[in-house]
Amino acid sequence: MIARQPIAVTRRGFMATLARIGAFSLLGTRTVSAGVPNNSLREFELQLEPSTAPLLGTEYPKVNVWAFNGQIPGTEIRVRQGERVRIAVTNRLDQETTVHWHGLRVPNAQDGVPHLTQKPIPPGSRYMYEFDCLDAGTFWYHPHTRSVEQVGRGLYGAFIVEERKPLDVDRDVVWVLDDWQFTRAGQLSDAFYNLHDVTHGGQIGNVVSLNGTTDTLPLRLRGGERVRLRLINAANARIFALNFTGHAPRVVAYDGQPVAPHAPVDDHVVLGPAMRVDVIIDATGEPGKSYPVRDTFYRRFAYELTDLVYDTEPLRRKPLPDSLALVPNPLSEPDLKAMQTHEIRFQGGAMGQMQHAKLNGRLVDIREMVRAGKAWAVNGVVADGHVLDPILTLQRGRSYRLTLINDTAWPHPIHLHGHSFRVIRRNDRPTARNEWQDTVLIPPRESADIAFVADNPGDWMFHCHILEHQEAGMMAVIRVA
Numbered sequence: 225m226i227a228r229q230p231i232a233v234t235r236r237g238f239m240a241t242l243a244r245i246g247a248f249s250l251l252g253t254r255t256v257s258a259g260v261p262n263n264s265l266r267e268f269e270l271q272l273e274p275s276t277a278p279l280l281g282t283e284y285p286k287v288n289v290w291a292f293n294g295q296i297p298g299t300e301i302r303v304r305q306g307e308r309v310r311i312a313v314t315n316r317l318d319q320e321t322t323v324h325w326h327g328l329r330v331p332n333a334q335d336g337v338p339h340l341t342q343k344p345i346p347p348g349s350r351y352m353y354e355f356d357c358l359d360a361g362t363f364w365y366h367p368h369t370r371s372v373e374q375v376g377r378g379l380y381g382a383f384i385v386e387e388r389k390p391l392d393v394d395r396d397v398v399w400v401l402d403d404w405q406f407t408r409a410g411q412l413s414d415a416f417y418n419l420h421d422v423t424h425g426g427q428i429g430n431v432v433s434l435n436g437t438t439d440t441l442p443l444r445l446r447g448g449e450r451v452r453l454r455l456i457n458a459a460n461a462r463i464f465a466l467n468f469t470g471h472a473p474r475v476v477a478y479d480g481q482p483v484a485p486h487a488p489v490d491d492h493v494v495l496g497p498a499m500r501v502d503v504i505i506d507a508t509g510e511p512g513k514s515y516p517v518r519d520t521f522y523r524r525f526a527y528e529l530t531d532l533v534y535d536t537e538p539l540r541r542k543p544l545p546d547s548l549a550l551v552p553n554p555l556s557e558p559d560l561k562a563m564q565t566h567e568i569r570f571q572g573g574a575m576g577q578m579q580h581a582k583l584n585g586r587l588v589d590i591r592e593m594v595r596a597g598k599a600w601a602v603n604g605v606v607a608d609g610h611v612l613d614p615i616l617t618l619q620r621g622r623s624y625r626l627t628l629i630n631d632t633a634w635p636h637p638i639h640l641h642g643h644s645f646r647v648i649r650r651n652d653r654p655t656a657r658n659e660w661q662d663t664v665l666i667p668p669r670e671s672a673d674i675a676f677v678a679d680n681p682g683d684w685m686f687h688c689h690i691l692e693h694q695e696a697g698m699m700a701v702i703r704v705a
């Protein structure tokens with residue numbers, strides 16, 4: 225049973241939407257920038273600051289947020305593959321921060337994990353990050369300090385690395401998806417770490433935004449047009465499953481990494497927190513018509529995210545030819561015959577079986593854990609802070625298979641820093657496409673086998689990207705030495 229929600233929710237008053245899941249839209253149009261020579265240095269400034277943003281649309285008062293350069297999403301970083309970036313980060317918050325470049329294979333010291341890879345950036349200070357953009361694709365950036373609140377209040381932005389030879393499309397469009405917990409007074413709730421959310425599925429907000437607003441702007445298309453839609457899930461905990469009614473989108477990349485072009489599984493593009501999917505949409509609809517894009521992940525709360533709306537004049541009569549394959553990134557191919565295998569279990573949470581786990585070196589029971597604000601564990605250890613004894617020390621240059629077992633009643637998007645990995649098996653059966661990812665969504669009681677070459681030295685975070693779960697213990701460190 226899917227109730228279709230009116231589009232112009234904000235115009236009827238957002239109060240009415242709080243009871244349900246609000247959902248809306250905005251079109252982000254970007255033209256691919258002209259060719260830039262490789263190995264050039266590109267400089268960016270990012271300031272983390274308290275700000276106000278028209279999250280609920282222009283007819284409602286602005287909302288107090290924290291934002292990069294005062295915008296949600298933050299300033300888009302867009303470079304060409306092979307370029308080097310130098311990013312000056314200024315902290316105008318009243319608390320420490322760090323910035324993580326999610327999915328980019330950067331040197332360990334540039335990875336933005338507090339205490340593990342750098343000292344946090346104190347309030348009022350500036351910090352320089354600098355690295356080469358090895359892989360083309362759709363990435364994003366966000367703080368990795370107190371991220372439940374910092375990301376939850378709006379600190380994130382898209383990081384796009386264009387291919388040296390881009391796909392032939394008419395437009396490149398970025399949709400950054402997020403959700404928010406609003407109070408009746410029309411401001412963000414301050415309750416960023418309530419124990420119910422922490423022990424269950426994380427904080428699922430009551431309003432969904434697209435590119436930082438709930439205002440209704442459809443994606444306008446012209447017949448025959450080809451759009452590359454880069455989807456980024458920046459929510460703390462919400463999972464999206466997007467259905468493009470009346471269209472046949474093709475997935476060309478997961479988490480920035482090319483995959484054999486294919487129709488979304490079961491007609492839905494699924495994005496767990498932190499995941500990205502690039503889809504190609506050919507405008508095959510009828511002139512003047514409108515087609516809803518729906519999110520049906522939480523079936524009882526299915527809603528309409530936005531619409532694809534057709535102009536009356538087509539752009540071209542015949543669709544473009546089917547040349548959608550992206551050039552692969554320079555990732556080391558794991559040697560499937562010589563891999564060492566390790567098993568990693570994700571445990572805890574409401575309705576789980578975990579009774580005890582180690583917290584700061586001591587075996588504690590689940591009640592004591594919850595009193596300490598913790599609820600989750602990796603291989604029997606509850607993480608506290610970011611500096612942890614490694615659960616694994618991998619030999620640099622060797623191939624590894626990690627069997628990730630979700631021993632809980634909740635889905636978890638598991639993210640490894642510093643590497644991309646192939647998802648080679650699910651529930652002990654081979655996957656259809658061996659897709660490269662940096663974040664793998666594992667449903668309750670299921671498993672996924674990932675394979676990769678440990679080729680980036682350092683101590684790397686390995687954690688659930690439901691930020692409340694990470695903070696509550698579902699985090700570990702993997703060392704590559």
Ligand code: C2O
Binds near residue numbers: 324685687
């Ligand atoms: Cu999006 Cu540990 O990162």
Ligand code: CU
Binds near residue numbers: 637693694698
């Ligand atoms: Cu989780």
